[in-house]
Amino acid sequence: MRRIYINEDYCIGCRLCEIYCLVQHSHSQKIIKAYKEELPRPLARVLVEEQGYLSFALQCRHCEDAPCIEACITGAIGRDSNTGAVLCDENRCVGCWMCIMICPFGVINMNTEGKKVASKCDLCYGEEEPVCVKNCPNEALVYEER
Amino acid sequence: MKRDDSKYLIIGNSVAAVAAVEAIRSKDSTGRITIISDEPYSVYSRPLITYFLSGKVDEKRMFYRDGGFCQRNKVVTILGERVMALYPQEKKVVLENGRGFHFDRLLLSTGGTPIIPQIEGKKLRGVFTFTCWNDARQVRDFIESQKIRRAVVVGGGLIGLKVTEALVELGVEVTVVELADRLLGATFDRKASELVKNYIKKFAISVLVNNTITGIKGENSTVCGATLRDGAVIDAQLIVFAIGVRPNASLAEEAGIEVNRGVIVDEQMETSVSDIYAAGDVAEGWDTLMHARRPLPIWPVAHRQGSIAGYNMAGFPKKYPGGFPMNSVELCGLPTISAGITDADQEGYEILQDYHPRERRYRKIVLLDNRVVGAIFVGNIDRAGIIIGLIKAGIDVRQFKDHLLSEDFGLLWLPQDYRKHIVEGPGIEV
Ligand SMILES: Cc1cc2nc3c(=O)[nH]c(=O)nc-3n(C[C@H](O)[C@H](O)[C@H](O)COP(=O)(O)OP(=O)(O)OC[C@H]3O[C@@H](n4cnc5c(N)ncnc54)[C@H](O)[C@@H]3O)c2cc1C
Numbered sequence: 001m002r003r004i005y006i007n008e009d010y011c012i013g014c015r016l017c018e019i020y021c022l023v024q025h026s027h028s029q030k031i032i033k034a035y036k037e038e039l040p041r042p043l044a045r046v047l048v049e050e051q052g053y054l055s056f057a058l059q060c061r062h063c064e065d066a067p068c069i070e071a072c073i074t075g076a077i078g079r080d081s082n083t084g085a086v087l088c089d090e091n092r093c094v095g096c097w098m099c100i101m102i103c104p105f106g107v108i109n110m111n112t113e114g115k116k117v118a119s120k121c122d123l124c125y126g127e128e129e130p131v132c133v134k135n136c137p138n139e140a141l142v143y144e145e146r
Numbered sequence: 147m148k149r150d151d152s153k154y155l156i157i158g159n160s161v162a163a164v165a166a167v168e169a170i171r172s173k174d175s176t177g178r179i180t181i182i183s184d185e186p187y188s189v190y191s192r193p194l195i196t197y198f199l200s201g202k203v204d205e206k207r208m209f210y211r212d213g214g215f216c217q218r219n220k221v222v223t224i225l226g227e228r229v230m231a232l233y234p235q236e237k238k239v240v241l242e243n244g245r246g247f248h249f250d251r252l253l254l255s256t257g258g259t260p261i262i263p264q265i266e267g268k269k270l271r272g273v274f275t276f277t278c279w280n281d282a283r284q285v286r287d288f289i290e291s292q293k294i295r296r297a298v299v300v301g302g303g304l305i306g307l308k309v310t311e312a313l314v315e316l317g318v319e320v321t322v323v324e325l326a327d328r329l330l331g332a333t334f335d336r337k338a339s340e341l342v343k344n345y346i347k348k349f350a351i352s353v354l355v356n357n358t359i360t361g362i363k364g365e366n367s368t369v370c371g372a373t374l375r376d377g378a379v380i381d382a383q384l385i386v387f388a389i390g391v392r393p394n395a396s397l398a399e400e401a402g403i404e405v406n407r408g409v410i411v412d413e414q415m416e417t418s419v420s421d422i423y424a425a426g427d428v429a430e431g432w433d434t435l436m437h438a439r440r441p442l443p444i445w446p447v448a449h450r451q452g453s454i455a456g457y458n459m460a461g462f463p464k465k466y467p468g469g470f471p472m473n474s475v476e477l478c479g480l481p482t483i484s485a486g487i488t489d490a491d492q493e494g495y496e497i498l499q500d501y502h503p504r505e506r507r508y509r510k511i512v513l514l515d516n517r518v519v520g521a522i523f524v525g526n527i528d529r530a531g532i533i534i535g536l537i538k539a540g541i542d543v544r545q546f547k548d549h550l551l552s553e554d555f556g557l558l559w560l561p562q563d564y565r566k567h568i569v570e571g572p573g574i575e576v
Binding site for chain 2: 006047049050051054055056058061063064065066067070071073074075091092094095096097098099100101102103104105106108109110
């Protein structure tokens with residue numbers, strides 16, 4: 001499957017990926033509205049880690065042997081048979097946070113505003129390319145089949 | 147093959163069974179699979195029964211897999227029927243009605259049975275255990291039809307507290323009675339227990355520790371109260387026992403399969419009798435932290451063991467490296483996660499902690515020889531999985547120990563060769 005790969009050598013920690021991700025996963029999909037008006041406030045599903053000169057953007061790795069799928073008590077987290085992406089069906093999620101407990105990358109977040117659900121990268125379902133990749137100025141994120 | 151003969155026979159229709167089916171079908175698309183379960187339902191999520199009781203999850207959302215699961219995977223299900231006997235030599239099981247089923251390979255995924263203490267009044271109307279969907283339905287109907295206002299929950303572990311949460315949401319006043327000196331004693335340390343106790347008191351939940359019920363009082367064969375060990379009497383119309391679950395291993399035991407507390411299995415989840423496998427709450431797998439076999443009755447372990455059993459049953463050898471206890475329990479809006487050895491006061495253990503009782507936040511990491519062996523998170527569970535991943539991987543944390551509890555702790559602090567290979571598989575690296 002196509003996955004997002006990280007080139008940490010090119011990441012400058014600009015966090016554009018976080019901004020585009022948040023907007024993409026907002027209701028309005030408009031940057032000002034998403035940041036200033038929407039309730040519950042949308043969450044970015046990508047996270048930039050930074051320390052000194054080292055930084056990288058991190059989102060769900062869509063593991064082949066995904067621990068979150070087996071830990072999910074509702075069956076809400078599963079693999080999309082078309083894209084191979086690991087997706088969370090927010091209608092079925094009850095917010096038990098077993099996935100947060102088990103994800104060794106720490107890339108699933110609590111969305112506690114509104115209905116409590118686990119929030120994670122969906123590879124921008126339906127888009128040709130995830131917005132974090134598309135808008136990275138340095139190709140520090142690439143989306144490809146390896 | 148005769149109608150009732152299967153290549154793969156599975157007893158129990160829950161998460162271990164589903165994981166086994168999915169593993170088998172990834173390797174063998176035609177071999178006949180039969181599942182027998184004494185519960186009348188398609189596979190549902192057992193942990194959701196408290197959410198069903200409170201009404202947060204409706205009937206439709208209880209199911210763990212969609213309605214087409216069995217058809218797609220060509221699984222024959224026999225529901226609402228109990229397997230009464232297993233004959234390993236003949237490779238056969240027999241139902242209560244006498245019908246027999248032959249198998250090439252058998253998976254026992256019969257889960258656990260709730261423990262009910264031998265006390266006076268346990269047969270009265272209004273006394274329940276709480277481990278299956280029917281329990282939830284019965285408790286709900288009972289509360290509605292009898293307009294129940296007050297309940298006693300016996301046992302302050304995970305199930306007891308999740309039932310309590312649901313009852314409170316239904317407007318029932320609950321007293322939790324716990325024999326040990328604190329709540330969630332099996333998985334929490336004293337500070338975490340105390341935080342949870344003080345927090346849930348705000349929801350009109352009374353908590354009595356160092357106590358238990360010694361008798362149930364009845365009126366017209368219905369519960370009207372509970373007598374405590376210290377002599378006090380609590381007025382209640384509903385009693386829920388949640389004092390523990392033990393492996394449902396009697397079938398195996400009577401068939402001469404080796405059983406300790408649970409069914410003993412090897413790394414391939416095979417029991418002492420070849421071609422008979424066990425997985426999930428019924429089995430006794432390897433605890434990688436305790437270096438011993440013991441039941442680990444949690445969902446992710448049942449899933450993994452079921453999957454490993456399935457691969458081996460289909461002839462694709464895979465090993466279960468073992469697991470350790472972990473759980474995520476949110477109570478009345480307070481998230482908590484605990485894993486591994488959480489209450490180590492013996493010499494040799496090193497404790498890191500970040501404790502803010504007034505804000506109800508507590509994070510603790512237990513180290514042994516510079517390796518993380520346990521953790522507790524209350525209130526703030528962000529990125530807890532990274533720490534739990536370190537337990538699993540047994541990484542030496544000497545170089546970044548001081549950062550484990552810092553706000554910006556992340557993968558970036560970890561050795562590069564570790565973070566590149568946290569999870570096996572193509573392209574899964576950081
Ligand atoms: C209220 C509650 C909340 C929970 N919450 C969590 C949680 O948050 N996180 C977590 O990790 N775990 C949780 N658990 C534990 C989790 O549900 C179990 O670990 C998991 O269900 C074990 O799955 P299993 O496949 O081993 O068997 P089970 O789910 O126990 O199913 C076994 C099935 O086999 C059937 N069976 C047994 N004997 C026979 C027989 N002779 N013939 C036919 N059928 C038989 C049983 O009726 C049952 O349907 C919770 C459990 C409960 C009750």
